[in-house]
Amino acid sequence: MxxxxxxxxxxxxxxxxxxxxxxxxxxxxxxxxxxxxxxxxxxxPQKCKICEKVECKQRKRAAEVDRIHRWQREGNKFRASIDKSMDAIANIDVEIRNLNYEMARRRQQIGAQACT
Incomplete structure (x- = not known):
């Protein structure tokens, strides 16, 4: 020890x-x-690297959502761009989910280490 x-x-x-x-x-x-x-x-005082990555990905996701809303207001001429942004949002959601899983796993390890 x-x-x-x-x-x-x-x-x-x-x-x-x-x-x-x-x-x-x-x-x-x-x-x-x-x-x-x-x-x-x-x-x-600052957040950990995983939290910073999650915040960065959430900002990217919000930018993609804003872009989609803007394209949808302008009509149906940006259909391919909207589809591409939808795929990007799905990928970002998977990355955020994986980072959140990693945070939960680390916090669970703290509890397990405290018990042993």
């Missing part, structure tokens, strides 16, 4: 920081026992 810093983001996500202290189980220099305990929590 070696000690590390933990970075806690504003969104609630976290990541391991720098190694700080060896535990009593590990006697070899430069080696760690593999178990990580929190030495100090560093609160980071």
């Amino acid at each position: 070696c000690f590390y810093d933990m970075h806690r983001f504003a969104c609630g996500d976290w990541k391991w920081g720098n190694f700080r202290q060896h535990c009593a189980k590990e006697y070899r220099m430069g080696e760690t026992c593999g178990m990580k305990l929190v030495n100090h929590t560093i609160h980071v």
Whole structure:
């Protein structure tokens, strides 16, 4: 059970920081026992990379939706562009869903690590 810093983001996500202290189980220099305990929590005011990616994708999705609405108001002459944007929205939705799944998986791991 070696000690590390933990970075806690504003969104609630976290990541391991720098190694700080060896535990009593590990006697070899430069080696760690593999178990990580929190030495100090560093609160980071910004969101994690996954949340930033989700926000970016949501902005892209909103831009595509606005574009579709604009093309639909102008009539039926942009049908191919509308179809292409609809496909792009579907792909962005899949990417957002995968990122949200990744966040849920990471948060579930925190609970599992706390129980063991």
